[in-house]
Each structure stands twice: as structure tokens, then as C-alpha cells.
Amino acid sequence: MRIAIVGLGPKGLYGLERLLANLAEAEYPFPTEIHLFNKSDSFGAGEIYNPAQPSYLKMNYVNGYINMWPEQKPKPNVPHPKSFVEWLNERKDEFPNDSEYTFSSRATVGRYLSEGFNELLENCPEHISIFKHVGDVIGIEQNEDGYSVDCKVSDDNVPLRVNAIQNLLIATGHPCINDADLVAQDTHIDFIYPVDLRLKGISSGSKVAIKGMGLTFIDAVLALTEGRGGKFVADETGDLIYTKSGMEPEVLYPFSKSGMLMIPRGNTYGKSSLAPFYFNKESVEYSETLEGKYDFEHQLLPLIEQDFTVVYYSKLFSSKGLKLEVLKDYAEVEFQIENFHEQNPDLPRFDFYSFLEGTISDGELNKSTLEFIRMSIQEAERGVEESAFAAAADAWRHLSDLFNELYSFGGLKPQSQKTFLEKYAGHLNRISYGPPIENMKKIEAIAKAGLIDFSFSQNPEISYSSKTILSNNKEEKVSVDFLVDARVPKIQLHRCAGPLYSTLLEQNLIIPYVNRLEGRLDFRPGCLAINEKGNPLDETGWANETITFTGTPTEGLTYDNDSLSRQRNDFVSDWAKDLTKKILQEEPETQLRSNSI
Numbered sequence: 001m002r003i004a005i006v007g008l009g010p011k012g013l014y015g016l017e018r019l020l021a022n023l024a025e026a027e028y029p030f031p032t033e034i035h036l037f038n039k040s041d042s043f044g045a046g047e048i049y050n051p052a053q054p055s056y057l058k059m060n061y062v063n064g065y066i067n068m069w070p071e072q073k074p075k076p077n078v079p080h081p082k083s084f085v086e087w088l089n090e091r092k093d094e095f096p097n098d099s100e101y102t103f104s105s106r107a108t109v110g111r112y113l114s115e116g117f118n119e120l121l122e123n124c125p126e127h128i129s130i131f132k133h134v135g136d137v138i139g140i141e142q143n144e145d146g147y148s149v150d151c152k153v154s155d156d157n158v159p160l161r162v163n164a165i166q167n168l169l170i171a172t173g174h175p176c177i178n179d180a181d182l183v184a185q186d187t188h189i190d191f192i193y194p195v196d197l198r199l200k201g202i203s204s205g206s207k208v209a210i211k212g213m214g215l216t217f218i219d220a221v222l223a224l225t226e227g228r229g230g231k232f233v234a235d236e237t238g239d240l241i242y243t244k245s246g247m248e249p250e251v252l253y254p255f256s257k258s259g260m261l262m263i264p265r266g267n268t269y270g271k272s273s274l275a276p277f278y279f280n281k282e283s284v285e286y287s288e289t290l291e292g293k294y295d296f297e298h299q300l301l302p303l304i305e306q307d308f309t310v311v312y313y314s315k316l317f318s319s320k321g322l323k324l325e326v327l328k329d330y331a332e333v334e335f336q337i338e339n340f341h342e343q344n345p346d347l348p349r350f351d352f353y354s355f356l357e358g359t360i361s362d363g364e365l366n367k368s369t370l371e372f373i374r375m376s377i378q379e380a381e382r383g384v385e386e387s388a389f390a391a392a393a394d395a396w397r398h399l400s401d402l403f404n405e406l407y408s409f410g411g412l413k414p415q416s417q418k419t420f421l422e423k424y425a426g427h428l429n430r431i432s433y434g435p436p437i438e439n440m441k442k443i444e445a446i447a448k449a450g451l452i453d454f455s456f457s458q459n460p461e462i463s464y465s466s467k468t469i470l471s472n473n474k475e476e477k478v479s480v481d482f483l484v485d486a487r488v489p490k491i492q493l494h495r496c497a498g499p500l501y502s503t504l505l506e507q508n509l510i511i512p513y514v515n516r517l518e519g520r521l522d523f524r525p526g527c528l529a530i531n532e533k534g535n536p537l538d539e540t541g542w543a544n545e546t547i548t549f550t551g552t553p554t555e556g557l558t559y560d561n562d563s564l565s566r567q568r569n570d571f572v573s574d575w576a577k578d579l580t581k582k583i584l585q586e587e588p589e590t591q592l593r594s595n596s597i
């Protein structure tokens with residue numbers, strides 16, 4: 001049997017790990033070939049955790065959550081599978097201050113992942129041969145021998161072709177293009193990674209607009225400042241002061257639709273949190289669905305709002321030495337909140353929608369954004385156990401498991417899914433999965449040094465002539481030399497599929513997923529149609545079990561793949577188990593055909 005894994009970032013690595021664990025246990029060790037394809041030689045870590053990237057690019061959650069080895073059977077096929085913290089502890093000389101409660105650089109996590117990858121190769125059973133191919137897979141063709149994979153390994157026009165592949169795992173992660181129309185321009189940087197390469201053309205002293213204000217924005221800012229020799233020093237309170245190197249751009253102008261920055265996070269590992277009380281399976285079961293599909297705004301969001309409110313007020317009550325009684329009848333909770341505000345008229349009320357959307361005054365965007373940064377740092381430093389704001393920001397992490405279950409595989413009505421993605425998903429991401437406090441302090445220090453101006457941050461008008469011009473609602477304009485797209489692209493099969501997915505579409509090996517409900521408008525979230533095992537579906541609903549997708553390409557039918565988590569949307573465990581079973585059922589002589597590579 002010849003198997004291929006396309007994409008060896010974390011999700012491809014997890015697939016390889018499960019496959020080797022299952023094959024190593026097999027009663028009859030049949031010869032098996034596994035071909036691994038990755039764009040770069042960063043096998044196991046991929047680009048996002050590439051060990052060669054600068055150390056100022058940080059994780060957005062603490063070390064305690066990271067473990068590349070699953071706690072499931074069959075056990076990993078290495079002698080001592082180590083969690084990330086165990087791995088760090090073995091290197092105390094190098095990482096003396098790191099623990100489960102601290103944030104590491106993505107490069108360090110990448111080292112952990114790539115060492116895990118190498119360990120898998122070292123312990124690979126003899127009957128399994130593994131081949132690594134560095135290059136861009138530009139096509140997969142189905143033929144009578146199975147599949148042929150074309151991989152562009154060098155700049156010449158002849159790709160490497162591997163034939164007779166019987167089974168494929170596709171784990172290609174994030175695509176690298178945000179806006180295909182603007183890619184060709186030198187003054188437009190469409191995707192920032194790897195930062196050293198992609199941002200090096202931005203000259204010092206230039207004006208730079210940055211589209212997107214999430215984690216990638218922070219990486220872009222750090223690459224253009226700290227990455228160019230700027231230095232931070234801490235003052236006596238622990239806040240940072242930035243000293244310029246002189247190599248930075250003159251000013252960075254971030255912007256997004258909402259103009260809101262993410263909420264920074266302190267350590268949440270090992271901290272107690274309020275379990276979801278209103279948004280739970282039992283209450284959702286009572287909602288009437290249409291063909292099993294929910295309406296997000298009318299059926300799920302009200303329950304989510306109640307849980308956020310309860311989390312917020314539980315902390316606020318306890319800061320006053322009181323206890324909020326969380327009761328089944330939400331009206332009784334509201335009654336307690338009313339009483340509380342009567343006794344504490346100076347305390348502002350919690351409004352879920354304002355919290356979600358964020359509030360900054362659009363009159364003085366720069367000033368109010370800096371105030372928001374300061375406030376959010378202070379609340380994150382108080383932490384989820386003390387701060388009502390930080391606890392509410394953390395609430396979605398605990399609610400999103402159930403939401404993922406309800407959302408996956410067309411669980412929302414088509415237009416409700418569209419509403420969720422356009423109106424809510426970004427905000428939920430913004431409040432819950434923000435950067436470490438240290439990174440937000442860096443943004444604050446860089447802004448105070450005059451290198452970031454938020455005056456155009458809220459949905460500016462953009463016009464393109466010889467230069468890009470941003471205009472805000474005060475009729476101010478700024479003309480910039482470079483426009484950097486600092487958003488993380490999602491798969492958009494109908495807009496720009498890229499070479500690999502285009503060949504799959506052309507052969508009808510995949511089709512775009514359409515969320516349908518009789519009598520309602522359809523919705524296409526951009527991903528491909530798959531079943532619950534990750535196998536692509538055709539128009540008739542037939543599942544092709546010889547191909548499995550995992551990770552970002554499934555986003556839209558699944559939720560929240562932007563994670564190192566092994567548990568969330570785990571397609572690879574079943575893939576490896578089913579495939580091993582299939583290999584064992586096959587006659588030995590049909591194994592490993594002698595087709596050329």
C-alpha cells in the first residue's frame with residue numbers, strides 16, 4: 001500500500017503519528033510506503049511553527065495546553081512521548097523561566113513538533129518506508145493505479161510525480177493568498193509569513209497601512225519594529241518603553257472593519273472557570289429545528305448571552321463580597337442583577353453585545369484605542385479569577401465545544417451560518433483568542449513611540465491611484481507607500497482555490513460545500529463538501545474513502561480549526577484506524593505495486 005500525506009504542519013504530523021501507531025500494532029506487518037509532501041523542509045512544524053522564525057513571534061496560549069502526543073490507544077510509537085512542558089523541563093538550561101503557565105515562541109513549539117516528527121521516523125517499524133518530498137503539490141490526478149501526486153520540487157517546469165498512491169490525507173492548512181487580484185503589486189504584501197522574507201521590501205521611513213488587527217497584525221508590527229533592531233525596556237511598573245532603531249517604517253496605520261484590537265490574555269491554565277449553565281445540550285434540545293438546523297441568533301445566541309452575563313456578574317458580585325445565585329430561571333438572575341445595580345449605581349452595566357462588538361469612540365480613534373489597550377492589559381493582568389472583564393472574555397473557550405458540535409456539518413440554517421460568520425465569529429475570536437499580555441504591551445509601547453497611528457482604524461475608505469489612500473469619517477486622508485494584508489486567509493474554493501484544489505475541482509474529486517435548506521437561500525462557506533470522516537462527497541452524496549481532509553480546508557463544515565488541539569475536529573484518528581484495517585484486509589500480493597516514482 002502506498003499512502004501520501006500532503007501538508008506536514010501539525011495536523012499532517014498528527015495524522016502520521018496515528019498511522020504509525022496503528023500500523024506498528026498490526027498483527028501482520030505488510031510493507032507500506034508513506035510519502036510525505038510539504039512546501040518547505042519544516043516537517044512537523046509547518047510554516048506557522050517554523051523553528052527558523054524569529055523568537056518574538058509568540059504563541060497565543062500557554063505551554064500547559066500543548067501536547068503533540070494523544071492520550072489514546074494505540075499508544076504513540078515512540079518510547080517516551082513528552083508533553084511540551086516535559087520537553088521544556090528537559091532543557092532547563094535553555095528555558096530556565098518557562099513553565100506550564102508561560103507563553104513560548106512559536107519557533108520553540110516548532111522545535112518540539114519537529115523533534116517529535118524526527119522521533120517518529122527514528123522509531124518507524126521496518127516494514128514501513130517513509131519518503132519526504134519538499135515542494136508544492138500542484139496537482140493530484142486519479143487514474144487506474146490510484147492517484148498520481150505532482151510536486152513542484154524546483155523552479156524548472158517538470159514536477160516530481162509519485163504514482164500509484166492508494167490513499168491520501170490532505171492537511172494543507174491555511175492558504176497563502178488573501179486577495180488574488182492584488183498579489184502582483186510590489187507595494188501590496190498579500191501574506192506576511194515568513195516575515196523576514198515577505199516584509200523585507202518595506203523600506204525604513206515609509207508609511208504602511210496594515211489590513212487586519214488580529215494576531216497577524218501584531219506579528220507584522222513586531223517584524224517591522226523589534227525585528228528591525230528596536231528594543232523594549234521595562235519600567236518600574238512592568239510596562240514597556242520602545243526605543244527605535246531607525247530602521248522602522250515612519251508610521252503604521254492599522255485598520256479593519258470594526259477597528260477593534262483583540263483582548264489580551266494572561267495565564268488561564270489550571271484556573272477554575274464557571275461551567276456553561278444555560279448554553280448546554282439539554283436547553284438546546286428543546287429548540288425546534290428545521291431539518292436539524294438551528295437559527296444562531298434566535299436559538300443559540302440568547303443562551304450564550306446568558307452564560308456570558310452570568311460569568312461577568314459572578315465575578316463582579318464576588319468583588320463586592322456577594323454571591324450571584326445561578327438559577328435555572330434566568331429571570332431570577334436578572335432580578336439579582338437589578339438589585340445589585342440599585343445598590344451600586346456607579347458600576348457600569350454589562351451589555352453582552354457591546355462587549356462583543358467593543359466600544360471605542362470613533363471621534364478620537366487613536367486616543368480611544370490606546371485607552372482600550374491600557375484597560376484590556378490591566379484587566380488581563382488581574383486575570384480570569386478576579387476580573388469580570390477577563391472572565392467574560394474567557395467564556396467562549398468553554399462554550400465553543402458545544403457550539404462546535406451543533407455547528408458542524410450544516411448545523412445552522414444557511415443564512416444563519418452566513419450571519420454567524422459575518423457578524424459574530426470574528427468578534428468571538430477577537431475577545432477569546434487574543435495575544436499574550438506581553439505582546440499587547442509591546443503594541444502599546446510602539447504606539448506611544450509614535451510608530452502606530454490608529455486614526456484610520458475603523459473601516460476607512462480605501463482608494464488606489466499611484467498610491468493607496470485611506471480616508472476616515474473625519475475626512476482626514478493619508479497616502480501610504482505599502483499595504484500589508486495581515487489577515488489569515490481561509491479556504492475559498494469558489495473565489496481562489498489555488499493550483500492543488502483547482503485540479504481536484506476539475507476532476508470532480510471535490511465539490512464546494514453548499515448549506516441548503518428547502519425553500520431558503522443557499523450558503524457557501526468556501527470549504528469543500530466532506531462527510532464526518534473527512535472524506536470528500538460528490539453531488540450524489542457518495543463519499544470517496546480513499547481521500548481524507550483535515551484542518552482548515554474543512555472550516556465551514558467544522559468550526560475553529562485554527563488550533564494545535566489534537567481533540568478538536570480530530571479526523572486523523574479514524575483515518576489511521578480505518579486505513580490500517582483496510583491494509584490488513586488486503587491480500588499480501590496486492591501490497592506495494594511496483595509502479596515507478
Ligand SMILES: Cc1cc2nc3c(=O)[nH]c(=O)nc-3n(C[C@H](O)[C@H](O)[C@H](O)COP(=O)(O)OP(=O)(O)OC[C@H]3O[C@@H](n4cnc5c(N)ncnc54)[C@H](O)[C@@H]3O)c2cc1C
Pocket residue numbers: 006007008009010011012037038039040042045046047048049058059060061135136137138171172173174215216219488500550551552561562563564565
Ligand atoms: C500566524 C498564526 C499564528 C497562530 N498561532 C496559534 C497559536 O498560538 N496557538 C494555536 O493553537 N494556533 C495558532 N494558530 C492556528 C494554526 O492554524 C494551527 O495552530 C495549526 O498551524 C494548524 O495546523 P495545520 O497543519 O492544519 O496547518 P498549517 O500549520 O498551516 O500547516 C499546513 C502545512 O501544509 C503545507 N502545505 C500547504 N499546501 C501545500 C501544498 N500544496 N503542497 C505541499 N505542502 C503544502 C504547508 O507548507 C504547511 O507546512 C496560528 C495561526 C497563524 C496563521
